[in-house]
C-alpha cells in the first residue's frame with residue numbers, strides 16, 4: 413500500500429526531491445504545500461500520513477509539529493546536502509528522521525519506512541552541550557518534583573522555593589515557576605521581573621533552539637547549585653506556555669540539573685473539552701504538563717478548616733489528571749486555627765474523612781518567611797535554625813543524594 417506524502421519544502425531542490433519520492437515503491441506525493449499553514453490545512457483535511465518539511469520553513473516550531481502529529485501525520489525533515497545547521501535545527505525540534513535532499517528513491521523509501529518504526533519509541537532528543545557547562549548530571553536520573561495545591565495560597569511557592577534551596581545544598585537543582593496565575597519566584601528571590609525565565613525557555617523550545625547551553629543561560633544560578641527559571645510576569649501571557657513546549661523544557665531541564673522543582677498554578681481543569689478547537693492553547697497546560705511530567709508530587713494544603721477541606725477536594729480532583737501519587741504537606745500549622753495539638757487533630761480529620769496518612773506538617777512562621785522574602789533569600793540562608801526550615805529540610809530526606817555525588821559536586825567548586 414502506498415502512503416501519501418504532504419510536503420512543504422523551500423529548497424531549490426524541491427521538485428527533484430518530489431520526483432524522487434514519486435519514484436519510491438511505498439510513497440506518493442499527495443500535496444505540495446506553499447507554506448506551513450497550507451501544510452497544516454492539508455494535514456487537517458487528511459491528505460497525507462507522512463509530512464516532509466525543510467529546516468527553513470517559516471514558522472515551523474514544536475507546536476506546529478505537535479499539531480501535525482495530532483492529525484496522524486509522521487514528519488521527516490529534509491535538508492540540502494551539507495546543511496548541518498538545518499539538520500541540527502530539525503533535530504532540536506524533535507524530528508528523528510532527517511533526509512538529505514539528494515537521496516536516491518530507494519534510500520528515501522528506507523528512511524520514510526523508519527519513521528513508522530520509530531514513532532512508537534520516539535525520544536525527545538536533547539542536544540549535546542556546547543558551552544563550557546559543568547558536565548551534565550547523567551550518573552543518576554534527574555528527578556522532577558511538582559509542588560501543587562488548591563487555591564487559597566496554601567504555600568505552594570514557599571514550599572517549592574525552600575525545598576529547591578534545600579536540595580541545592582547537595583545536588584544541582586533547578587526551580588521552575590510554572591504558575592500562570594500568579595508567578596512569585598522572581599520576587600521572592602529579589603530577581604528582576606524582566607528576567608527572561610520560563611517564557612523565554614518555552615519560546616526557545618517552540619523554535620527548536622532550546623538546548624542545554626541555552627537553558628543554562630536562561631536559568632541563572634542564584635546561589636551555588638540552585639538555578640531558577642522565573643515565571644511569566646503577567647498572567648495574560650499564559651498562552652506562551654503551551655504543553656509541548658513545557659514538556660520539552662522539562663526534558664532539557666532533566667539534563668541540566670539533578671533535581672527540578674516546579675511551582676505549579678492551582679488550577680487543573682482541562683479546558684480541552686470546552687474548546688471547539690482542541691489545538692488551541694489551554695489555560696492550565698503548564699500545570700497539567702508539569703503534573704504529567706513529574707516523578708514526584710507534593711500537594712500543599714493550608715492547616716485551617718477551609719484549607720483542609722480544599723486539600724481533600726484537591727486530592728480527589730487529582731485522580732482525573734495524569735500525575736504521580738501525591739505526598740501530602742499541611743502547611744501553616746497553628747493551634748489558633750484548629751485547636752490545641754493541631755497536628756493530631758489534622759491527622760485525625762484527614763485520616764477519618766479522606767483516608768490520608770503519612771502527612772508532613774510545616775509550622776506557622778510568618779516572621780521567618782517575611783524576613784526571608786524581604787531579604788530575597790531562602791529559609792536555609794535567612795533562618796536556618798527555624799522550625800519551619802527544619803521541617804522543609806526533612807522533606808528532602810527521601811531524595812537523599814548519594815555520598816559520591818556530593819563529593820563530586822564539592823570537588824567541582
Ligand SMILES: Nc1ncnc2c1ncn2[C@@H]1O[C@H](COP(=O)(O)OP(=O)(O)OP(=O)(O)O)[C@@H](O)[C@H]1O
Pocket residue numbers: 561563564565566567568569570571591594596678743744745774775776777778781782800
Ligand atoms: N508556614 C507558614 N507560616 C506562615 N505563613 C506562611 C507559611 N507558608 C506560607 N506562608 C505565607 O502565606 C503566603 C502565601 O504563601 P505562598 O505564596 O507560598 O502560597 P501559594 O500557595 O504559592 O499562593 P499563590 O496562590 O499566591 O501562588 C505568603 O505570605 C507566605 O509568606
Ligand SMILES: [Mg+2]
Pocket residue numbers: 568569570591594595596675
Ligand atoms: Mg505561588
